[in-house]
Amino acid sequence: MSVQEINKHAVLPPIISRSDKEFLESMQRYIITEIERVGCKEEGPADEYYIIYRNVFDKVIEYVTAYKSVLTSIKKEYDTFIETIKKGQRTAFHLHGKLKVLAAEPTALVYHRKRIIQLEAKLKVIENNSSKIQLQIDKMKQLRAEYDMKEIKYCTFSKDPSKPIPGMTLQDSVSLDALTKYLKHLEDKYAEIKQVMSKKYVPAQRMVDLDEEMIVVLKRRDVAENLNKELQFHHQRLQIILFALTSWVKSDMSISFQDFVKQIQKTKDLHGDQGIVEELCEYDPGKAKEAEILLYHIERFNELISLGEYEKAACFAANSPRRILQNIGTVNKFKAVGKIRGKPFPLLLFFEAIFSTSHAHRRPIDAALTLEGIKCGLSEKRLDLVINWVTQERLTFSEEAGDVICDYGEQDPYxxxxxxxxxxxxxxxxxxxxxxxxxxxxxxxxxxxxEYIQQFKEFTCYDLMQLIKLCPDPELIQCLTKEWNGKSPFLSFGLTIIHLFSVDMKKVGIKVLQEINTALPSAVFPRKVKLVE
Structure with a gap:
């Protein structure tokens, strides 16, 4: 076939109209714009591409009216096909994940079994440790039980070695000689405290034993008292019979002894002798009762002291019968207690109690207790209590008590x-x-x-000179060296001045002379003398 024949049968391309061309360009721009907007730059199918082109296809169908039905059918088939593909993808993805899980199950089972073995091994270790700890606890309980049964007292004392030793300087604490000397001091102190404890204190078990012994002794005493009463009764009867028999023998024995006894019982002689017999065989249960009460007070007081009830113990001692607990021994017990932080001084409570009850007794508090009480009150700076005791209570004063109060006043000028x-x-x-x-x-x-000097005329010149020496008051010197209430002076003025100069009290003597010189009237001495020290 020739070229001409070919060209003869060739089909010419369609001529695109202007509107179609503009539509196609607008679609092309829409596609580019939407792709850039959603950012779909990767190659390959994506849902965004599908949505964009589906919208473009819808617009083309709307634009081409002649082929609308055909294009719509085509689009529907494509949509169905695409949806089927998507559904298959989703199913495949789900099945793929399930397949992975099934494939991983044997491996997980192996790991779980391995973990079970590890946990079982740890559990065995924990059980072994628990059994060991339980054995140790049981052993400690057993040791504690043995400790309680034997009543062993341990004194645990821990000392921080970094802290300085009390009572020693840093230089002494690193010196072997000083440490040895201090150790010897502590050992002596420990021995002394141990000896004091052995004398002052007794174990609680010893107190229980003593209580039991006292109960036994009291029972024996009660039995002995009952027996004593019976013996006294029999003795009294024998005395009466002896008296009657002696009288009957001394008589003419003209009547029988029984009749004589009946007759003599009616007379006063027998009653008189019965009084003698009663005096000889007198039994006073009150004295035994009183001794029992005194013993109870002593034991109760010691019990209160041991329990730390010091206020009750002080009141108990103050109200004890016959003041049996008001003595220096009781004072020493309260002194041994010492001061207790946050509580009143027990010794002061004791003195307050006994002094406040002093009016309830016939005799005043003795001098020794009075002195100790005043010392205690002043040591606690309770001058108000001492004033009340001295002025209101029944006490026995002594020179030492006055000296103690004077010394306290010298220390506290107020x-x-x-x-x-x-x-x-x-x-x-x-x-x-x-x-x-x-x-x-x-x-x-x-x-x-x-006036006191005039009332008591036992003061000598020496006593008054000593008084001036202890209290160099110019007014006192003038009063002693001049007439008083129409009586001659107690001291000579000249001798007094000489005495002052002789005992290194020149200033006092000069001051007295100056006052006298100032007081002299100018009519008597027109020109006064100026004294120079």
Missing amino acids: TKSKCLALAQIIYSECNLHKKALLCMCKQGQIHKAM
């Missing part, structure tokens, strides 16, 4: 005047007139002191 007044009361009660006079002078009661 309470000096009160202490001097209390000491004056005590010295006056003890007839210590010299010290009472000195207290008056130190208080500035010069006129009262002069």
Whole structure:
């Protein structure tokens, strides 16, 4: 076939209209724009490509009206086919995952079995450890039970080695000689404390044994008392019969002994002898009862002390019969207790109790207890209590008690005047007139002191000179060296001044002379003398 024949039968390409061309270009732009918008740059099919081209195909179907039904059928078939493919992919993906799970089950089973073996091994180790710990606990319980049965007391003491040793400097704590000396001191102190404990304290079991022994002794005492009463009754009958028989023998024995006894019982002679017999065989159950009460008070007091009930023990001692617990021994027991942090001083409670009940007894508190009580009150800075005791209670004063109060006043100038007044009361009660006079002078009661000197005429010149030496008051010196209530002076002015200069009290003597020189009237001495020290 020639070229001409070929060209004769060739088909010309269709001529695209302008509107179709614009439509195709718009579709092309739409495809490019949508692909860029969704970012589908990877090669291969994707849902985004499918959606974009499906929308383009829908627009083409809408644009080409002549082939709309055919294109719609084609699109429907393609959509059905694509949906079937997608469904198959989803099913395949699901089955693939299930297949992986089934393939991994044997491996997981192996791992689980291995883990079971590991946990069983750990469980055995834990059980072994638990059994060992339980054995140790049982052993400790057994040791504790043996410890409680034997009543062994251990003293565990731990000391931090980094801290300094109490009572030693850092230099001494690294010195072997100093440490040896300190160890010897501690050993001696330990031995002393141990000895004191063995004397002062007894074990609780010993107290129980003593209580049991006391119960046995009391029972024996009751039996002995009953037997004693019976024997006394029989003895009294025998005395009466003996008296009657003696009287019957001394008589003419004209009547029978039985009739004589009946007759003599009616007379007063027999009753008189019965009184003698009763005196000889007197039995006073009150005395035994009183001894029992005293013993009870002593035991109860010791029990309260051991229990730490010090306030009750103090009241119990204050109310004890016959003041059996008001003595120095009781004071020493309270002293041994010492001070307790946060609680009143037990010894002070004891003295408060016994002094407050002093009016309930015939005799006042003795001098030793009074002195100890005043010392205790002053040591606790309770001058108010001491003032109340001295002025209100029934006490027995002593010179030592007054001296203690004076010394306390010297240490505390704020309470000096009160202490001097209390000491004056005590010295006056003890007839210590010299010290009472000195207290008056130190208080500035010069006129009262002069009246006191006149009242008690036992003061000598030496006593008054000593008074001036202890209390160099110019007013006192002037009163002693001049007339008083129309009576001659107690001391010579010149001798007093000489005495002051001789005992290194020149300033006092010069001051007295200056006051006298100032007080002299100018009519008598127109030109006063100026004294120079």
